[in-house]
Amino acid sequence: MRRVLWLAAAIGLGASSLHAQGVMVAPHAVYIDHRVRSGSVLLYNPGTEPVEVTISTLFGYPVTDSTGAITLRTVDAPDSTLPSALAWIQAFPRRLTVAPLERQTVRLLARPPVGLADGEYWVRLMIAAKAGQIPIVGVSDTTAIQVGLTLEVRTIIGVQYRKGAVTTGVALSNVRAQLRGDTLVTWSRLVRQGNAAFVGTVRGIVVDSTGATRASFASPLGVYFSMEPRIASIIGKLPRGRYWLRYEVVAEREDLDPALVLRAPPARDSVQLFVP
Amino acid sequence: MKLLSWFVIGMALLGAALPPVVGAQGKPFTVTGVRGVIFGAVLPGVPRVISRTDPANSGQFDIKGVKDTQVQLTFALPSAMNGPAGAQMPIAFGSSDAGYSQAQVIGSQIGFDPKQPFTGTLSKNGRGSVFIGATANPVANQRAGPYTATITLTVTVLP
Numbered sequence: 468m469r470r471v472l473w474l475a476a477a478i479g480l481g482a483s484s485l486h487a488q489g490v491m492v493a494p495h496a497v498y499i500d501h502r503v504r505s506g507s508v509l510l511y512n513p514g515t516e517p518v519e520v521t522i523s524t525l526f527g528y529p530v531t532d533s534t535g536a537i538t539l540r541t542v543d544a545p546d547s548t549l550p551s552a553l554a555w556i557q558a559f560p561r562r563l564t565v566a567p568l569e570r571q572t573v574r575l576l577a578r579p580p581v582g583l584a585d586g587e588y589w590v591r592l593m594i595a596a597k598a599g600q601i602p603i604v605g606v607s608d609t610t611a612i613q614v615g616l617t618l619e620v621r622t623i624i625g626v627q628y629r630k631g632a633v634t635t636g637v638a639l640s641n642v643r644a645q646l647r648g649d650t651l652v653t654w655s656r657l658v659r660q661g662n663a664a665f666v667g668t669v670r671g672i673v674v675d676s677t678g679a680t681r682a683s684f685a686s687p688l689g690v691y692f693s694m695e696p697r698i699a700s701i702i703g704k705l706p707r708g709r710y711w712l713r714y715e716v717v718a719e720r721e722d723l724d725p726a727l728v729l730r731a732p733p734a735r736d737s738v739q740l741f742v743p
Numbered sequence: 744m745k746l747l748s749w750f751v752i753g754m755a756l757l758g759a760a761l762p763p764v765v766g767a768q769g770k771p772f773t774v775t776g777v778r779g780v781i782f783g784a785v786l787p788g789v790p791r792v793i794s795r796t797d798p799a800n801s802g803q804f805d806i807k808g809v810k811d812t813q814v815q816l817t818f819a820l821p822s823a824m825n826g827p828a829g830a831q832m833p834i835a836f837g838s839s840d841a842g843y844s845q846a847q848v849i850g851s852q853i854g855f856d857p858k859q860p861f862t863g864t865l866s867k868n869g870r871g872s873v874f875i876g877a878t879a880n881p882v883a884n885q886r887a888g889p890y891t892a893t894i895t896l897t898v899t900v901l902p
Binding site: 488489490491492493494495496497511513514527529536537538539591593595596611612613614615616617618619620621622623624625666685686687688689721722723724 | 888893896902
């Protein structure tokens, strides 16, 4: 049933983008087991023109900046202190053309070093898609200056390589929350435990003094080392009074196969909110 | 038996005509370039400004993925456009020339500096759109002909 739903989603995505330039990439996260040492990514061109695709790899992981926004920190030459698979996971082919309404498979092949310690290793896959040039209107008029900018798109997805015993968890502290008009803004400090990235979801529930739920939000999150994410959710205006925000970080993801999400105990905390 | 045969034939035809069956690891993710920035005809020495809220001429990218996913948007921007016989035309991007709309509505954007990374969140339907404007600066003796360059948008799936 799950597979049928994914298929239906893929059809919907393809049908609605028939005139656009780009490729559909699936899945949006790749997990490779050490016993298999290979993976694959499917590319589908929903457009009407061939798309030239270039595949490359890089090392990076999500961090937060001073405002709490999540960004990708890239490291050009990761040293041995970082769990990088950049040097030994390769994609084939690296250049390909995907014809209109056609699909192609990109294989990922891992050649880990001998004696690789148990744990999780990361690399990012960049899929650059370039379709035909958008024509500049009126180029036949050689006396005029005609100007236009064409577009190119790149998609970066994560690849996780797991060997042996992998564990994860998250330590939660310093939860803060503010109501700004109809928006609830939260911050917290999250520190990963174990030897694998914590891939899960942040959930928040706002309850009133009677314990009734007044609002809720959920946001997918990956904690690779540590971060202090800012999550803003429109929850509507709350009447005057005191409320509690019940904040939890759980190892659950709607978008991933549950078998791939490493189990970890939930981390919870609560903070009070006041609407004057 | 006959029913089974029809089922097998039907599935085979379906498989040939449809996009790939997505693996169990995750959902599909699509970034598409919908529309390039269109300046049309410009006059020598007269800057031409295209706003990110211009519904006909601004550049547009659409993103489809997983609901509530955070994505990092990073532009690679040209400083000049290439024209006939090696001629170039300067192009500039202002600090609010890019915009992100979770609702995919051009009139409802959060502006951002296209020269800096920006983090957006996809909608409950897993969608979002990026819009971009620019300013072309033709010089007084700009050579006639077509000029073009490429804007590259990199979308990083963050979690």
